[in-house]
Amino acid sequence: MDALDRVVEQFSSLPTIGKKTARRLAFHLLRQSQESVDEFATAIVQMRSQVRECATCHTFTDQDCCTICSSAKRDRTVICVVEQPSDVLAIERTSEYQGLYHVLHGTINPLDGVGPDEIRLRELVSRLGGGLVELILALNPTIEGEVTTQYIAKVAAPFQLKLTRIARGVPVGADLEFADDATLRKAIEGRVPL
């Protein structure tokens, strides 16, 4: 396999990228200068080696503790539980929410063999004590999101927190990260008791 084919194969292994797009991207890179392609490749390598999960909320960060968890301005009495780091970015874009986050990195999905131990649920439970007052469940409105929400409600029950979920302004079956800012802002504002 020649160098061009290798790159096309790598690109087409990415989500949403088909063979045709992969080829177009590869040709595009061949038309760029050596320096700019070096820069591109280095950015990917450095991202993979430097970015890790925040020790507290498990979102992606290149420090031990992310900027949200280490900020003195955030309300430490509220944690918003989301599925993916991209959901943190989506909610941050609304500027509506001032609390902390917890990223599960997935949902419970028995059909795919994903149980509570395969996502960051134990890590969530370990954060429920202390001064925490409210837990906002902002999982995607899918069957797996619902199963996971109910599971969290069960394990959080002994801590007597205020449990809320974001309002259903988010279209059913749609991913949080693709909801527009206004919809998401309303969904957080109008959150309802679980």
Ligand code: ZN
């Ligand atoms: Zn964090």
